[in-house]
Amino acid sequence: MTKIAFLNEVLGAAYPNPRSELCYGTPFQLLVATILAAQATDRQVNVITRELFRVAPDAESMSRMELEELRALVSSINYCNTKAKHLFETSRILVERFHGEVPGTREELESLPGVGRKTASVVLSNAFGLPVMPVDTHVHRVSNRIGLVQTNTVEETEKGLMLIIPEALVLPFHHYLLLHGRYTCKAKKPDCAHCLVSLVCDYSSKS
Numbered sequence: 146m147t148k149i150a151f152l153n154e155v156l157g158a159a160y161p162n163p164r165s166e167l168c169y170g171t172p173f174q175l176l177v178a179t180i181l182a183a184q185a186t187d188r189q190v191n192v193i194t195r196e197l198f199r200v201a202p203d204a205e206s207m208s209r210m211e212l213e214e215l216r217a218l219v220s221s222i223n224y225c226n227t228k229a230k231h232l233f234e235t236s237r238i239l240v241e242r243f244h245g246e247v248p249g250t251r252e253e254l255e256s257l258p259g260v261g262r263k264t265a266s267v268v269l270s271n272a273f274g275l276p277v278m279p280v281d282t283h284v285h286r287v288s289n290r291i292g293l294v295q296t297n298t299v300e301e302t303e304k305g306l307m308l309i310i311p312e313a314l315v316l317p318f319h320h321y322l323l324l325h326g327r328y329t330c331k332a333k334k335p336d337c338a339h340c341l342v343s344l345v346c347d348y349s350s351k352s
Contacts, residue, residue: 231259
């Protein structure tokens with residue numbers, strides 16, 4: 146059995162039907178939550194968006210808000226001033242250029258304020274079901290520790306993973322790697338003793 150097949154079987158059993166831990170109901174809400182999630186935890190974001198989406202559930206309603214009102218609603222998140230400005234500008238652009246809908250192409254998504262490659266990939270994969278691989282620090286770390294890739298940057302990791310993971314497995318595999326990194330293969334203290342994939346892991350410091 147190949148390493149990819151083993152990981153798919155074992156992590157697939159551990160995380161059946163995996164999905165983002167961000168709370169959202171529409172592509173717009175996912176986009177907003179993902180912009181807020183930069184340098185923040187999903188738990189922090191979910192607390193904020195609970196009230197934010199009650200006040201502004203879509204681009205149209207958010208575009209009508211005052212910037213100060215929006216900033217107040219996200220004030221507890223890291224980089225709240227910048228993120229509030231990005232959300233304010235993005236909601237207006239969505240209304241003016243895209244009829245209030247989130248576009249489904251990478252080029253259009255990355256033209257929005259606060260949307261880089263990873264954020265665009267999260268929206269494309271989770272909202273539109275496209276076989277793209279969002280790579281954050283968890284996915285980058287786990288992929289290198291296990292030995293799926295040997296890379297220095299998230300961009301290189303994304304390219305490497307897309308070369309070896311079958312297209313049909315790309316969507317769930319992102320979640321498998323992310324969740325494994327979040328709960329088991331942690332940055333400072335990986336829980337190797339309880340790791341489900343230690344048999345195929347190349348991590349030199351595992352115990």
